[in-house]
Amino acid sequence: MELVHSVSPGCLRSRIEPEEKAPNQKRERCASLFFRTHFLGGKAVFRTAEIIVVGSEFFSRDKRDTNSIWLTEELERRGVRVTSKVVVADVLEELTRVVKHGLEAVDLVISTGGLGPTEDDRTREAVARAVGVELEFQQEIEDEIRARFARRGREMADNNRRQAFLPAGSRLIANETGTAPGFFLEGESGTFLALPGPPREMNPMFFDFLAQNQSKLPSESQVKVRRTLRVTGLGESDMDRRIADLYKEVENPEVTINFTPHDLEIHLTADAPSVEMGEALMAPLVTGFLFSVNDESLAEVVVRMAGAAGLKVALTESVTGGHAAHKICSVAGASEVFWGSVVAYSEEAKHKLLGVELATLEEHTAVSEAVALEMVEGLHDVSGADLCVSCTGYAGPSGGTDDDPVGTVYLGFRSPQRTTVRRISLPGSRNLVRSRTTQAILFLLFKYLKSIE
Structure with a gap:
């Protein structure tokens, strides 16, 4: 596949008509097949699907595809198995080839993107080429796009007229929030669904398509359940x-x-x-x-369990620099159980905020069992929380000693029953050591909360 961005020069007419016309007989036969299955209502069940992500920008490290992930979850929840995902550049020949292959391989092909008004929005033309039909102008689509611009006090640009051309025999899917209409075609071998790229437009249009094709979804007895x-x-x-x-x-x-x-x-x-x-x-x-068992994160589980137990949680973080607090605060309802976190990164902060003795720091160093113990006791004095956790360690790449190399972390834990300190060794880069320490803190809380259920 050629991973390049291709823009074809030319007028509107040259862009909306296939550049290489198939023989008339073949075109009529293909159009007839689509007409029969479309208007006579084919009843094939959607068992397999392919998702095509359209756009040269998705080959950039700065652009991530989230649409296919969302579509996969929604499809498989309804018993439709996604067997492949394809990212294809804005190259007409490549996009046409991918569409053809998808229709031969699965029951339902879904594309996202490439339905805008610009020269490089080529999904409409590629689909028409792939199934052997012409693009047809839909006056009602142009009228709606023009009216949408008018409601915003703007005049429709000429290139928006491209969006009023759909492959012959396709059914319109209205776009209530944007100018790019979607469409679907039902053919002899499969169904093609074209959706715009922006999720706020794509998501409701996908549900509209499902509503129109409810009879083609697998029955409950055929549904795949995932956990x-x-x-x-x-x-x-x-x-x-x-x-x-x-x-x-x-x-x-x-x-x-x-x-x-x-x-x-x-x-x-x-x-x-x-x-x-x-x-x-x-x-x-x-x-x-x-x-x-239901795909909850560890932070979500800890917040839920602490809430059920009626316990307050407090942290003091050195090596993680507030990362554990960030995980907890990302969970809705965390304010009910989370007192907060004291980020005591320096020795001065450990001493002034938590009361860690200077002599302890001098004798044992900041990364030690003794300092983790005084940190967690100082945190309890400050917060009064039921469950207190401290962490101090070497994330790297520098630092560490022969006895406590990079990756060494001390975790202090204070509960109503006892106070303990645990030493752990974590592999990985600086960021991995920090994120794994966060997971260790959450797991420490989880194990205690599980033990008192």
Whole structure:
């Protein structure tokens, strides 16, 4: 695939008509096939789908595709399996090829982007070429676009007229928030759905398409159920040792493992309703490390559990620099349980804000069991919180000692029952050590809250 940005010069007419016309007989046959299945209402069920992300900008490191992720979740929730995703540049020949291939491979092809008014918005023309039909002018679309501009006190530019051309036989999907209409075509082998790129336009238009094609969605008995179990505190090899035999032998649910820098995910995919069986089989194997069965983050679980227990949480952070507080504060309802965090990064801050003795810092250094202990005790004196956690460590790349190399972190924990300090060693870059320390803090809180349920 040629990953370049291509703009074809020329007038409006040259852009809305295919540059290489197929023989009339072939065009008429293809158009007839689309006419019959479209107007006679084909009843094929959408079982598989492909998503095409259109735009040369998606080959830039600064542009991320979120549309395909959202569409995949919505489709698979309804039992439609997404088998492939393709990112294609604004090159007419490449886009045409990808559309053709998609229609041959799956039941439903969805594109996002390329429906604007500019020269490089080529989805309409590519679809028309791929299925062998002409682009047809829709006066009502132009009237609506012109009226939308008028309501804003503006005059429609000539190039917006491009958006009023749709492949012959397609059905319009109105855009209530933008000027780019969507459309879908029903063909002999599959259905093509074209949506604009902006999520605020795309999302409601996708739901409109589903409403118009409800009869083509799988029945409840055909739906795939997905569940994500989240585990932390286990390494990759330990996790594999515990569940390898099970996920190799069990077919329903299908089991896959995803290792992230912070935790481990067990993905269960089942023909409804047997995902519950998967949970029942998996959970005992990761007892003590499993913190979520419904894709909640560890911070969400901690906030929920602390709220249920009626306990206040406070942190003092050195190596993480407030990252753990950020995770907690990102959860709705955190204000009910979170006192706050004292970011005591320097020795002076540890002494002045938390009362860590200068002699302790001098004798043991800032990264030590003794300092983590005085930090957590000082935090309790300041906050009065039920659960207090301190952290101090070496994130790197410099620092560390022979006894406490880079990656060493001390965690202090004070509960109504006891005060402890734990030393952990974390691999990875500076940012990974900091984010993994945050996960360790949250897991420390989770384990305590679990023990008092």
